[in-house]
Amino acid sequence: MRERGWQIHVTILGMELFLTSTISKAAQNIGKGLDLSVRNKLVFVDTAAEPKEERSDMQWLADDRQALVDAGFDVSDYTITNKTKDKLEKDLESYDFIYMSGGDTAYLLKQSQDSGFIDVVKDFVANKGKIYIGTSAGSIIAGPKLPDYFEEGEYGLKNENCYGFVNFTILPHWGTEYFKKKYLDERLKLAYKDNQLPLLILTDNQYVHIKNKEMEIVCI
Numbered sequence: 001m002r003e004r005g006w007q008i009h010v011t012i013l014g015m016e017l018f019l020t021s022t023i024s025k026a027a028q029n030i031g032k033g034l035d036l037s038v039r040n041k042l043v044f045v046d047t048a049a050e051p052k053e054e055r056s057d058m059q060w061l062a063d064d065r066q067a068l069v070d071a072g073f074d075v076s077d078y079t080i081t082n083k084t085k086d087k088l089e090k091d092l093e094s095y096d097f098i099y100m101s102g103g104d105t106a107y108l109l110k111q112s113q114d115s116g117f118i119d120v121v122k123d124f125v126a127n128k129g130k131i132y133i134g135t136s137a138g139s140i141i142a143g144p145k146l147p148d149y150f151e152e153g154e155y156g157l158k159n160e161n162c163y164g165f166v167n168f169t170i171l172p173h174w175g176t177e178y179f180k181k182k183y184l185d186e187r188l189k190l191a192y193k194d195n196q197l198p199l200l201i202l203t204d205n206q207y208v209h210i211k212n213k214e215m216e217i218v219c220i
Contacts, residue, residue: 015125015126015132015165015210015211015212016125016131016132016209016210016211016212017125017131017132017133017134017142017165017166017208017209017210017211018030018131018132018133018134018207018208018209018210019134019139019142019166019170019202019207019208019210020133020134020135020136020139020172020202020207020208021135021136021139021170021172021173021174021202021203021204021205021206021207022064022102022135022136022172022173022204023064023067023068023099023133023135024060024063024064024066024067025067025204025205025220026207026218026220027064027067027068027070027071027073028067028070028071029207029218029220030071030133030207030209031071031072031073033209034131036071036072036073039096040072040073040074040096040097041073041074041076041094041095041096041097042068042073042074042075042076042095042096042097042098042099042133043076043078043092043095043097043098043099044065044068044075044076044077044078044099044101045078045079045080045098045099045100045101045138046061046077046078046079046101046103047079047080047081047100047101047103047107047108047111048100048101048102048103048104048105048107048108048136048137048138049061049101049102049103049104050079050081050103050104050107051103051104051107053104060102061101061102061103064101064102064135065077068099073097075099076095078091078092079111080111080112080115080117081111081115082115083115083117084115084116085115085116085117085119085120088115088116088117088120089120092120092124095130096130096131097130097131097132097133098121098124098125098130098131098132098133099133099134099135099138100132100133100134100135100137100138100139100141100142101135101136101137101138102135102136102137102138102172103136103137104137105137105140105141105146105150106146106150106154106155106157107155108137108138108141109141109146109155109157109160109162110154110155110156110157112141112163113157113158118163121163122163122164122165125165132165134170135172136172136173139170139172139202139208140162140169140170140171140172141162141163142162142163142165142166142170143162143163143164143165143166143167143168143169143170143197144161144162144164144166144167144168144169144197145160145161145162145169145197146160146162147169147171147187147190147191147199148190148191148193148196149186149187149190149191165210166210167197167198168197168198168199168200169197169198169199169200170200170202170208171183171187171199171200171201171202172202172204173202173203173204174201174202174203175203175204176203176204200217202217205219205220206218206219206220207220
């Protein structure tokens with residue numbers, strides 16, 4: 001899969017990730033492909049949904065959480081905000097799945113930087129066999145950096161480098177009415193340049209499954 005010299009890849013052999021646009025639609029399909037009778041403990045990190053502008057209607061977050069429960073995951077709520085690296089390592093050690101919710105990607109990155117979570121999640125997924133599941137912001141942040149449509153210096157970020165599990169950026173919620181103007185009038189125009197990192201556009205009925213450096217785009 002090549003485009004102008006880019007090769008889509010993941011960073012570490014053996015990692016497994018599910019990058020979704022909306023987990024409420026993907027959870028059942030994902031759960032069917034996993035043996036949840038053996039390991040099903042999932043930490044539901046809702047940090048990205050903490051900013052007040054994300055909290056005017058929280059039904060989507062409740063729907064996402066319930067979808068994971070209905071799919072067979074044993075779900076525990078958690079935030080990385082105001083945690084230390086040692087605390088994160090201790091708290092998250094027992095979980096099989098690390099789920100990062102939707103919300104404000106820049107805010108999530110800021111809390112990831114401040115808490116040391118970036119190093120923690122990389123170690124857990126790359127070296128300790130934990131499976132990463134992201135939705136919307138949680139999928140965007142799995143890429144190399146924040147997309148260019150984010151305002152530079154938002155939240156006082158140290159830099160715009162994200163988790164770097166993959167070398168492409170997810171653009172979630174393609175085709176939905178709410179995001180139509182955001183993409184067509186703003187985001188894609190800012191991304192229209194010849195040095196743009198690879199973009200992978202996902203509808204709410206699609207997700208990316210990555211395992212052992214192989215990638216599949218699943219249509220539900």
